[in-house]
Amino acid sequence: MRFLHTADWHLGKRLNGFDLLADQRAIFEQLEHQALEKQVDAVVIAGDLFDRAIPSEAAVNELKAMLAALNLTDHLPILAISGNHDSAPRLGMASDWYAANGLHLVTSFDQAFDPVTIKDTQFFLLPYFTLQAARNYFHDDSLTDINKVMARVVERMQAQFAPDKQHALVAHFFAAGSARTAESETLIEVGGLSAVAVDLLAPFDYVALGHLHNRNALQAPRVKYAGSPLKLSASERQMEKGSWLVDTAPFKLTWLPLHQSPDLVKYSGSFADLTAPGAGDATNYCLIELTDRGEIPDVMARLRVHYPKILTLSWANHQTTAPQAKRLAQIKRQAPLDLLATFFKESQGGQELTDQQRAWAQAALEAVERKDD
């Protein structure tokens, strides 16, 4: 069979105050065109359909229109899960009715072990979940990290494997490195939070991931992030956006690019050059880098005349001192919990976090993480 793998739609996301719904609709239309042109048998959406637990009514209307286009108009089966940005109960309110029409939307952990079979492939739909949800499901309080949980999850899914079928996993989490790396190094931590080791996912013929917005964030032949179809922050300016076209037998992976307009564009130069007559960009979201050394009065307002959709302004030659730069680089390398511990120690006259305080901080960081990316 052949399916399209997309993820991280983040409908309703605002970019520095700009409403992206029209851009999201335009990219969706390209994506729908890909699905139809390539005659796929299904579309996989690996979580974060909405940008927030309580999306605006406009974003709700948009998702309704997109799902209706694919599922009701184009008659395509959909395989979707909730991500950390979605409210599982709100998104999943109608899942029993959706499923009757081939829109398989899984929002709770316990539904992940009941595969959906389409043609030659069994799809296991694993929504974003908390460690506590996994501990409750397995009645096992020893499941204290994501890799222990995923070993159990994969084992339980394997018990459902039909031997004559291909097996695909759709999931929404950090994946990185390998299990061996996990034991010996700290690379497996992404932003200080543990990631699923890709080795654990080896039993699947394909793993369609959501969560990270960069399709190149992970290099593994059959475990892929689709990334977000639209650039959702300044840091995504140079990322390739698109969808994966997956053929199951023989296995073949094809990257289908998506082209956004308005795009995110960086302009670098002197204030005089960037605001010269005729200079400017009214269409795109702009990242402006000024090469001037002095201060410029009222700089944002004057730039906006030429670049109405400015996202960020930076100064190429307003330098930090060498010790400042070194210290900043050190700080940027620290995992969030270590950073917090350092801050606590420095601000509390050398006192270390107690184990209890460290546990509270870890829980709080995990809660924040649920809302990130």
Added chain:
Amino acid sequence: MRFLHTADWHLGKRLNGFDLLADQRAIFEQLEHQALEKQVDAVVIAGDLFDRAIPSEAAVNELKAMLAALNLTDHLPILAISGNHDSAPRLGMASDWYAANGLHLVTSFDQAFDPVTIKDTQFFLLPYFTLQAARNYFHDDSLTDINKVMARVVERMQAQFAPDKQHALVAHFFAAGSARTAESETLIEVGGLSAVAVDLLAPFDYVALGHLHNRNALQAPRVKYAGSPLKLSASERQMEKGSWLVDTAPFKLTWLPLHQSPDLVKYSGSFADLTAPGAGDATNYCLIELTDRGEIPDVMARLRVHYPKILTLSWANHQTTAPQAKRLAQIKRQAPLDLLATFFKESQGGQELTDQQRAWAQAALEAVERKDD
């Protein structure tokens, strides 16, 4: 055919801080039992399924379970509309998928003219709407009051009437009086806001209304409020709660009572009697009226030992003066806009509201009204 008419579920409603979801679930189970025992062909829910535009995740899960029980387990068609408490886009996100399974949930005005036919009856599902939505739909800015709109709505629906069918309307608004009354009297105003004249609804064989929580709020043989199935405020303590069982041909209307436990119960007496050993009520929501004349220190905390679910405390013999009582009675009779105008005049040294200010106030009151009852 035979159907059950219910309305105003207000899932997620809290009563003086008490979570009512468990009570709402218990009443729903009685209602489901009525539908099954009476072998109805459909269940009508006339708006305000949720208590608020953004219900809690728990309330979302509850509505999902209730609709799934009736529609997916019991295989009953459902005819439902959004009320003023519901967010039409949020509630209606999945309506296209629901409809494929016989759950007809209409949340936008323009869908009201496309009847759903079940057995011998055409059902017209008219959700709560704003005058502006109606003006947009009819491209007619002269539609400035609800009765002008409803005349047009009914006319357009009549154009869809199949002559060999019965015709039912499901709607969510204030209905009162008659068109004649509307021209000569002010009775047609409920809380200062205009009501639909029941005469306008004469073309229908039955009108299943939601909005008012008292099934006796309107006396008309074929235009009925079902009321809320649960008592949702202290003022509903003595209302009969239940559902209407409607047979279409021959037309027959039967009231099916619902019995709630915990109930709302009023206790009146002296503090000494109500807190005597053995006195009290741990089960029900309690309205306490004390007959004592003096002050009682720490009265609420001491009453709660015996009546943990107190909703209100009143004093039978703490009298207001006669002039105060008269003034209060006058105030209570005023429509909200008049009350505001009086307040403005008294607080602004006799200055009257300008026409512009009056229009703003009217718009604000209408916005508030959308959230009321």
